[in-house]
Amino acid sequence: MAYDPSDWELVRSRDNVLVAKHKTDASYLKIFHANKLRHQLAYFLGHSRAKKAAAGSAMLMNAGIKAPAITEIKDGCCIASIVMDAVEGIGVYDYVMWLTQEKKENAESQKKALFSALGELIAKMHQRGIFHGDLRPNNLLLASENGKVTCTLIDNDRTRKAFRKGRESIRNLMQLMMIRNDYISDEIRGYFFEAYGNGLELTPDTIKMFQEGSLAIVQQRLNKLGAQTIVDIEKSDLYDKIYDSTLRSFL
Structure with a gap:
C-alpha cells in the first residue's frame, strides 16, 4: 500500500525512524530506514524491525499487557513500515x-x-x-x-x-x-x-x-x-x- 504524505502529520524523525500520525484516522505510521549496512544485513538474516515490532506488540497483548495493535506491515531491504492503532496518553x-x-x-x-x-x-x-x-x-x-x-x-x-x-x-x-x-x-x-x-x-x-x-x-x-x-x-x-x-x- 502506498502512503500519501498529505494524509500524515509528522510526529518525530530521527536518523533511521520516522513517526507520523494520520490526520483523520486514529492510527500512526512508523517507518524504519535501513540506512546502515548492519540494518540491511539484519533484514537479510530475517530480523525485520517492522515484523519484530508487530511480534513484540502481539507478545505483550497475549500476556495481558496493553500495546498498540499493528494493523499493517510493509517490509523491504532498505525501508520497512508499520501502521498501528493510535494510543493516546x-x-x-x-x-x-x-x-x-x-x-x-x-x-x-x-x-x-x-x-x-x-x-x-x-x-x-x-x-x-x-x-x-x-x-x-x-x-x-x-x-x-x-x-x-x-x-x-x-x-x-x-x-x-x-x-x-x-x-x-x-x-x-x-x-x-x-x-x-x-x-x-x-x-x-x-x-x-x-x-x-x-x-x-x-x-x-x-x-x-x-x-x-x-x-x-x-x-x-x-x-x-x-x-x-x-x-x-x-x-x-x-x-x-x-x-x-x-x-x-x-x-
Missing part, C-alpha cells in the same frame, strides 16, 4: 514532571500509587519472560479508562523473550529509573521495587540486590548529566552478584 516521565512542577495536591501519594502499579506491571511482564528493548519512562503511556489508569507499552520493535533474563531484567529496571531525583525520591523508587519483587515472589535480599544494582548503573548515567545522587552506595560487586546462578535460574 502521557508518558510516565512527562506525568511525574507535571505533578512535580505544578505542585499538584497529593502529588507524592499519586507517585507512590503509580510506581507501585508500574512495579506490578513490569513484574508481570518479566514473569512471562518478556523484556522491553527500550523501557524509558516515556515509552509507557498513561491514560484514564473507565475511571482507572491504564498503561500501554510502545516502541516494541526490540521487545522479546531473552535467554539472559537477569541481565535483561536489570536493563529494564535501569531504563525505567532514569528519572531525575527531584521528580521521584528514593522512597518512591522503593515502592516500585517492593511491588516488583513481590510480583515475582523474590526474597527481600534479592529485591535489595535488584534495587541497588540497577540504581548504581542509573547513578553513573545521571552523574554524566550532572544530576543529584540517587543512592549513596558504591557499585562494588553488586552488578556481578546479580548474575549469580541462583538468581539467573530463578528468573
Whole structure:
C-alpha cells in the first residue's frame, strides 16, 4: 500500500525512524530506514524491525499487557513500515514532571500509587519472560479508562523473550529509573521495587540486590548529566552478584 504524505502529520524523525500520525484516522505510521549496512544485513538474516515490532506488540497483548495493535506491515531491504492503532496518553516521565512542577495536591501519594502499579506491571511482564528493548519512562503511556489508569507499552520493535533474563531484567529496571531525583525520591523508587519483587515472589535480599544494582548503573548515567545522587552506595560487586546462578535460574 502506498502512503500519501498529505494524509500524515509528522510526529518525530530521527536518523533511521520516522513517526507520523494520520490526520483523520486514529492510527500512526512508523517507518524504519535501513540506512546502515548492519540494518540491511539484519533484514537479510530475517530480523525485520517492522515484523519484530508487530511480534513484540502481539507478545505483550497475549500476556495481558496493553500495546498498540499493528494493523499493517510493509517490509523491504532498505525501508520497512508499520501502521498501528493510535494510543493516546502521557508518558510516565512527562506525568511525574507535571505533578512535580505544578505542585499538584497529593502529588507524592499519586507517585507512590503509580510506581507501585508500574512495579506490578513490569513484574508481570518479566514473569512471562518478556523484556522491553527500550523501557524509558516515556515509552509507557498513561491514560484514564473507565475511571482507572491504564498503561500501554510502545516502541516494541526490540521487545522479546531473552535467554539472559537477569541481565535483561536489570536493563529494564535501569531504563525505567532514569528519572531525575527531584521528580521521584528514593522512597518512591522503593515502592516500585517492593511491588516488583513481590510480583515475582523474590526474597527481600534479592529485591535489595535488584534495587541497588540497577540504581548504581542509573547513578553513573545521571552523574554524566550532572544530576543529584540517587543512592549513596558504591557499585562494588553488586552488578556481578546479580548474575549469580541462583538468581539467573530463578528468573
